Amino acid sequence: MFPHRSTNYNLFGEKLTELTSFQEISCAAVESGFIIRSRKIFPVEFLLTLIFGFYSKEEPSISKFLRIYNSLVDKEKKVVYSSFYERFNNEALAFVDKCLENYISRQKGGVNAELKGYLRTFKDVLIKDNTIVRVHSYLANKYPATRTRRITAGIKVSVLLSVVCNGPHSVTFFPEKTNDAKTLIIDPWVKDILLLIDRGFFKFEVFAQIVDYGGSFVTRLKSSTTSDIVSVGLGIPEKMRKKIIGLDIQKAIEVIKPHKLDIDAIVTVRYYPSGKKKGEFPFKLRFIAIFNEDTDEYHTYFTNIPEHELAGRDVAALYAARWDIENLFREAKSENLLGRLKSKNEAITEIFIRIPIIRLIISRELFGVARRMLEASVVMRLKKRSWAIVFAENARQILYNLGRQKRGLRVSAPWRDIWETLVEGAISPHVNRKTHTSKLYI
Numbered sequence: 001m002f003p004h005r006s007t008n009y010n011l012f013g014e015k016l017t018e019l020t021s022f023q024e025i026s027c028a029a030v031e032s033g034f035i036i037r038s039r040k041i042f043p044v045e046f047l048l049t050l051i052f053g054f055y056s057k058e059e060p061s062i063s064k065f066l067r068i069y070n071s072l073v074d075k076e077k078k079v080v081y082s083s084f085y086e087r088f089n090n091e092a093l094a095f096v097d098k099c100l101e102n103y104i105s106r107q108k109g110g111v112n113a114e115l116k117g118y119l120r121t122f123k124d125v126l127i128k129d130n131t132i133v134r135v136h137s138y139l140a141n142k143y144p145a146t147r148t149r150r151i152t153a154g155i156k157v158s159v160l161l162s163v164v165c166n167g168p169h170s171v172t173f174f175p176e177k178t179n180d181a182k183t184l185i186i187d188p189w190v191k192d193i194l195l196l197i198d199r200g201f202f203k204f205e206v207f208a209q210i211v212d213y214g215g216s217f218v219t220r221l222k223s224s225t226t227s228d229i230v231s232v233g234l235g236i237p238e239k240m241r242k243k244i245i246g247l248d249i250q251k252a253i254e255v256i257k258p259h260k261l262d263i264d265a266i267v268t269v270r271y272y273p274s275g276k277k278k279g280e281f282p283f284k285l286r287f288i289a290i291f292n293e294d295t296d297e298y299h300t301y302f303t304n305i306p307e308h309e310l311a312g313r314d315v316a317a318l319y320a321a322r323w324d325i326e327n328l329f330r331e332a333k334s335e336n337l338l339g340r341l342k343s344k345n346e347a348i349t350e351i352f353i354r355i356p357i358i359r360l361i362i363s364r365e366l367f368g369v370a371r372r373m374l375e376a377s378v379v380m381r382l383k384k385r386s387w388a389i390v391f392a393e394n395a396r397q398i399l400y401n402l403g404r405q406k407r408g409l410r411v412s413a414p415w416r417d418i419w420e421t422l423v424e425g426a427i428s429p430h431v432n433r434k435t436h437t438s439k440l441y442i
Contacts (some may be wrong), residue, residue, distance in 0.1 A: 012419045015369045016398070019103075029095050033094060034091045042073060045072045053069075066081055093350050099358060104170065107167050107361055108162070112166035112167070112365070115163070115164065119318075124165075125194045127196045127324060128196070129200075129322070130180055132154045133154060134154050136342045139349060143175045156176050158184075161328055168361065190209075191214040193215050194215070194305075195210060195215060198322065202221070205272075210304070216305050218315055227285070229244055230266045233265060233312075249267060261291065263289035264287075265288075266286060267286075268283070299316060336363075338353065363391045363392075367387045370423060387422065390426055
């Protein structure tokens with residue numbers, strides 16, 4: 001017998017009811033101007049249809065969503081295709097935007113993962129990255145693509161992933177042509193936050209802003225990065241330390257590489273702040289070069305976390321947690337069909353960029369409920385990816401249950417059955433296999 005069968009599954013149902021609050025959805029529809037009078041389209045059924053009305057192995061279409069919507073409402077309230085299609089307008093986009101904002105705000109107040117060791121000194125660990133969603137070429141003027149010989153269009157989805165919340169801390173949208181560095185805005189929110197940044201956001205001015213606001217960061221270096229070594233940690237023999245002090249980091253690596261030693265040093269970097277015409281601003285950063293015996297190459301990092309607080313090899317392990325955001329993008333595109341529905345209609349395109357993110361948030365919030373409810377031995381075997389797949393497979397049954405609840409009817413499939421299906425499908429058969437983040441957070 002599975003250890004979760006005796007668990008109080010009612011918490012799962014309560015959380016799902018909270019996440020799909022009919023009242024909150026109705027309020028968002030009114031505030032956004034999507035609904036003035038409830039006559040033809042009902043906002044709760046409309047939104048729930050978009051969120052739960054597709055399966056990861058099928059191609060979504062407005063016609064399919066219409067059929068599902070009509071199955072949720074009473075016979076006299078069904079609508080025809082033209083009436084349904086015309087509701088995908090700017091007001092509908094504002095409605096979905098408002099709901100996405102509400103979901104992200106609610107998620108920020110929760111805790112779905114606990115930081116370990118040194119990471120407990122931070123309020124959160126945020127991982128920054130972008131992904132490109134290809135859209136209909138008809139929208140190329142608004143969303144121009146980069147480096148292409150034919151007319152294409154793309155939207156850059158920029159995400160800050162919260163480790164503590166196990167979901168997006170913020171989501172913003174840009175034309176594909178927008179430079180990655182311009183999608184990361186550093187403000188006072190970064191205080192007591194640890195940022196894991198990809199090389200696409202590499203900019204000394206950004207690092208200086210993070211330090212000024214009281215935040216921390218870890219980033220990989222670009223191959224063209226230059227800076228002078230000021231001091232070297234005790235992991236390097238004294239004679240070798242004297243050789244590399246004052247050298248550029250690339251030359252220092254050439255000196256150390258034959259000995260296959262890690263480098264942990266303080267370097268001076270110089271940058272020219274935007275908006276200031278004269279003067280360079282030097283400041284010190286910690287430089288880490290970890291030798292990889294498999295590739296016979298160095299992995300290089302910059303951070304402002306002191307050596308006595310986090311060892312060099314631990315910095316490399318911490319940066320590996322950046323893979324979490326790649327998994328999030330994969331989940332959004334594979335299981336939640338991000339970018340799958342293409343249309344010349346601008347509102348439809350933007351709505352179906354946001355809807356998969358809402359569904360992802362709901363799925364991960366329920367995954368957090370499972371982690372809190374189940375025994376520790378089972379929690380260690382729960383896999384986010386497996387949960388996302390099984391959740392997508394059961395999304396439509398969840399939708400039909402919610403639709404029947406909205407009409408005051410008994411659910412067609414007991415919540416207990418859905419809960420057990422989700423948990424059983426998400427449990428890994430590999431009892432002792434650990435993830436790349438198991439030493440960093442749980």
